Amino acid sequence: MEWECVIGLEVHVQLKTKSKIFSGASTAFGADANTQACGVDIGLPGVLPVMNREAVLMAARFGLAIDGAINELSVFARKNYFYPDLPKGYQISQFEIPVVEGGQLEIETPNGPRTIRITRAHLEEDAGKSLHEDFHGLTGIDLNRAGTPLLEVVSEPDLRSPEEAVAYLKKLHTLVRTLKICDGNMQEGSFRCDANVSVRPKGEAQLGTRAELKNINSFRFVERAIYFEIDRQIGVIEDGGSVVQETRLYDPDKDLTRSMRGKEEAHDYRYFPDPDLPPLVITKKELDAIRSEMPELPDAKLTRLASSYELSNDDATLLAADSDLADFFEAAVKAANGESRLIANWILGDLSSALNRESLSISESPVSPEMLGQLINRIKDNTISGKIAKQVFGDLWHGKGQVDDIIRDQGLTQITDTDAISKAVDDVITAFPSQVDQVRAGEEKVIGFLVGQVMKATSGKANPQAVNNLIKTKLSS
Amino acid sequence: MLHLLSLKALRERLQKREVSSVELTKHFIDRIAKFSDLNAFISVDEEGALASAEDADKSLNKNQSGNLTGIPIAHKDIFCTKRLRTTCGSKMLAGFTAPYDATVVQRLANAGCVTIGKTNMDEFAMGSSNETSFFGNVKNPWQTSRVPGGSSGGSAASVAARLIPAATGTDTGGSIRQPAAFCGLTGLKPSYGRVSRYGMIAFASSLDQGGPLTRSAEDSAIMFNAMGGFDPKDSTSIERPIPSVNELLDLDLRGLRLGLPTEFFDSSVDTAVLGSVREALQILEKRGAQLVDVSLPNSAAGIPCYYVIAPAEASSNLSRFDGVRFGHRSEQADSLLDLYECSRAEGFGEEVKRRILIGTYVLSAGYYDAYYLKAQKIRRVISDDFTKAFEKCDVIVGPTTPSTAFKIGEKTQDPVSMYLNDIFTNTVNLAGLPSLSMPVGLDGSGLPIGMQLIGRFMDETSLIGTAHQFQLETDWHERCPEDFA
Structure with missing residues (x-):
């Protein structure tokens, strides 16, 4: 039988506000345990939540970007359950009336573009962390994360393959970073995903029983977890069993999912409107202001980059996927006054690999767009060769100064003195008679060897094209 | 007889330097010790009180003083204080000291008040007799075999017994007004x-x-003015200033329409209570107020509605008391679930558990619509009743409670009869309106009778003003239980 899988994703997008969603405590990652949790975050008796407006505006920005409806009035609700890292015994979330309703994202699939509907996006606070290691059989609680603002983005079950799920996630990831509402750091948990997965015979209209997969914190794990789960469910059904509704945990080490809790153990969260928080109001005026400050969205950016910079689709896609990278690119093109393809090559090549090597983001790059533009300028005006440019780039990366200073201080300027090049060419012609004969006999490839020798003799400072031309002229006469 | 003086009189003596804040503070600390049998206090902070009294005296000497500078007060033990533990009348918090002061505590301290201690209360403010307190029941100074009312029973008993000039309380369904009436x-x-x-x-x-x-409307105005007002830390706080003390007191009764809801004057109310309320109304009428009949047709739904909504919210609010971070932690627990169950089973009293159970039930899947949602609809209907009544009148009046203070132990076995004590008060909380109870007489056995005034939203002025005008004519508010004069 042919099977079809149905996937819906719930993504927790951590909003990058400076302070928490209902308190003034900092949201910075990596502080010592429990040093960034104030009375509100630890749920002291008597404390009250106060809405962080910045988080609301970020949620609205997201809603507008996915073409969703922003509820003028949305309601915070309490989700009640006991857990040691949930200080109040309830999580403040949104239930019946979320801040964003509806919307969609378009993804690319091998069969062309598909629209994935988004059901809703709601604001909520994060819980703390339970730490089971290092406490000799006890559990430690770190409440630094408690109260961090999250936007939970829930998709309709519109995805039909693990690849589509990943495409959707990547699209969402790009979007929230472009909107500057999330840093997108998956290792630090800033972008987390749960997947609802079910299977059904192809052609069947009714949905199968779903399992909810938790703890999948990378694009690769999402794909693998869903693959495993699809196989598992098909196996269960083909063996004559039936899938049970449950929550399953993905184990990346063993590459499998295992049952965490069944339907019978499912919590009754006893949602009700939080009486400590009045309904959340977003005015038309605020929405207009957000709209007017909306950055260029990834799809529009891709189209524009590809057309106005004559980039290949691959390069344009890579640049548009990271708005910081695209901004860097455009600033460098501006500084170099053109040369967009060359700049794209540098950014996606040397610069990206240097950044990856040192785990830096583009905004942390020691080489600025202006520096890269200037470097390209020096290639363009023949001050340095492409090869020397790589050396200069290395020095720029290590903070050894500006492009022109490095070129001057290290004497890297190309030899434009024709006499000096001419002499070097003559020396090489004399030193390698057999290769010269080969060239004369029509073996054009060997010219490269001779050029290489001249470059070596001039420490790379001769213009390779000029050398090439000179050798050809001298040998043809 | 310093303890018989009003806030205004105390202020005058302090400002004229006829008495120091330290003397005053010592006087009240002595009285609290002398009448400790009432069990009105959970904590007394002699050292801290004397230190702030000394500070107050310094301000007074420099003529830098406000309405309350140097005046001792007490806080219901539900307000968090840095210096003193905050128990909420519960074993759960018997050892809890908050790392911060509540806004009310801070504001009254800024106004110069000297906090002497924390008063006894029903556990987590759940009760109408102060009998649910982990720290034992409080006696009514008018008759020590009687309850002082609740949940602010300790505050009421201590002010009535002149152990403190004024105290704070909280009111969720009548917890300020009912003890005020009883005391x-x-x-x-x-x-x-x-x-x-x-x-x-x-x-x-x-x-x-x-x-x-x-003790009086005038004192109430002074305290309200100092403790109220917008607070950015409370999202439900209203961004409007509190009127000045003079604005709160200065009211012309002529033309003021007092609405008498037929539902509040029925046969369930003691005749003595009804009699005193009617006499009080006559006095107000003589001073120019008009009496009009109004109706609050859905007030009978108040108790059931309240006993869905209040426990629902409480069941969630009290979830944080889980033995993990603060409060009572059971020694018996072997597992996480045990820790929760044992800590809560040991830390909470019976009434609190009852309400957590009710609240959890009414919010549960399958019952939410029938109970919680229905109660919210009724709440709206009750609120609409008030709005309609206020088309015909400016202040709604009636008895605060159906009877005067009952005997200790009389209603502890019957929660529903206990709940019915708040029949006239809890609809006011459901509608969010201001309300005041003032003394209007004594019954045959010498127990105080309270009359309730209910105002339009944000109109405390008409309530305090009406009570003040009444108190200018009468002396019920000056009566002091004999043994405490």
């Missing part, structure tokens, strides 16, 4: 949002409201 005091429950709830341990967040328990 012969003026008790004000301001409009919802007037007094910050920050640092006030939550019982039912949409109903809770702090306010003063005082």
Whole structure:
């Protein structure tokens, strides 16, 4: 039988506000345990939540970007359950009336573009962390994360393959970073995903029983977890069993999912409107202001980059996927006054690999767009060769100064003195008679060897094209 | 006889330097010790009180003083204080000291008040007799075999016995007004949002409201003015200033329409209570007020509606008491679930558990619509009743309670009869309106009778003003239980 899988994703997008969603405590990652949790975050008796407006505006920005409806009035609700890292015994979330309703994202699939509907996006606070290691059989609680603002983005079950799920996630990831509402750091948990997965015979209209997969914190794990789960469910059904509704945990080490809790153990969260928080109001005026400050969205950016910079689709896609990278690119093109393809090559090549090597983001790059533009300028005006440019780039990366200073201080300027090049060419012609004969006999490839020798003799400072031309002229006469 | 003086009189003596704040503070600390049998206090802070009294004296010497500088007060033990433990009348918090002061505590301290201690209360403010306190019941100074009312029973008993000039309380369904009525005091429950709830341990967040328990309307105005006002730390707080003390007191009764709801004057009310209320109304009428009949047709739904909404919110508010971070932690627990169950089973009293169970039930899947949602609809209907009544009148009047203070132990076995004590008061919380109880007489056995005034949203002025005008004519508010004069 042919099977079809149905996937819906719930993504927790951590909003990058400076302070928490209902308190003034900092949201910075990596502080010592429990040093960034104030009375509100630890749920002291008597404390009250106060809405962080910045988080609301970020949620609205997201809603507008996915073409969703922003509820003028949305309601915070309490989700009640006991857990040691949930200080109040309830999580403040949104239930019946979320801040964003509806919307969609378009993804690319091998069969062309598909629209994935988004059901809703709601604001909520994060819980703390339970730490089971290092406490000799006890559990430690770190409440630094408690109260961090999250936007939970829930998709309709519109995805039909693990690849589509990943495409959707990547699209969402790009979007929230472009909107500057999330840093997108998956290792630090800033972008987390749960997947609802079910299977059904192809052609069947009714949905199968779903399992909810938790703890999948990378694009690769999402794909693998869903693959495993699809196989598992098909196996269960083909063996004559039936899938049970449950929550399953993905184990990346063993590459499998295992049952965490069944339907019978499912919590009754006893949602009700939080009486400590009045309904959340977003005015038309605020929405207009957000709209007017909306950055260029990834799809529009891709189209524009590809057309106005004559980039290949691959390069344009890579640049548009990271708005910081695209901004860097455009600033460098501006500084170099053109040369967009060359700049794209540098950014996606040397610069990206240097950044990856040192785990830096583009905004942390020691080489600025202006520096890269200037470097390209020096290639363009023949001050340095492409090869020397790589050396200069290395020095720029290590903070050894500006492009022109490095070129001057290290004497890297190309030899434009024709006499000096001419002499070097003559020396090489004399030193390698057999290769010269080969060239004369029509073996054009060997010219490269001779050029290489001249470059070596001039420490790379001769213009390779000029050398090439000179050798050809001298040998043809 | 310093303890018989009003806030205004105390202020005059302090400012003229006829008495020092230290002397005053010592006087009241002595009285608290002398009458400790009432069990009105859970904690007394002699050292801290004397230190702030000394500070107050310095300000007074420099003529830098306000209405309350140097005057001792007490806080209901539901308001968090840095210096003293905050128990909420519960074993759960018997050892809990908050790392911060509630906004109300801070404001009264800024106004120069000397905090002497924390008063006894029903556990987590759940009760109408102060009998659910882990720290034991409080006696009514008028007759020590009687309850002082609740949940602000300790505050009421201590002000009535002149152990303290004024105290704070909180009112979720009548917890300021009912003890005020039982103890012969003026008790004000301001409009919802007037007094910050920050640092006030939550019982039912949409109903809770702090306010003063005082001997007179004038004292009430002084306390309300100092403790109320917008607080950015409480999202339900209202961004409007509290009127000045003079504005609160200065009211012309002529033309003021007092609405008498037929539902509040029925046969369930003691005749003595009805009699005193009617006499009081005659006095107000003589001074120019008009009496009009109004109706609050859905007030009978108040108790069932309240006993769905309040426990629902409480069941969630009290979830944080889980033995993990603060409060009582069971020694018996072997597992996480055990830790929760044992800590809560040991830390909470019977009434609190009852309400957590009710609240959990009414919010559960399958029951939510039938109970919680229905109750919210009824709440709206009750609120609409008031709005309609206020088309015909400016202030609604009636008895605060159907009877005077009952005997200790009389209703502990019958929660529903206990709940019915709040039949006239809890609809006011459901509607978020301001309300005041003032003494209007004594019954045959010499127990105080309270009359309730209910105002339009944010109109505390008409309530305090009416009570003040009444108190200019009468002396019920000056009566003191004999043994405490």
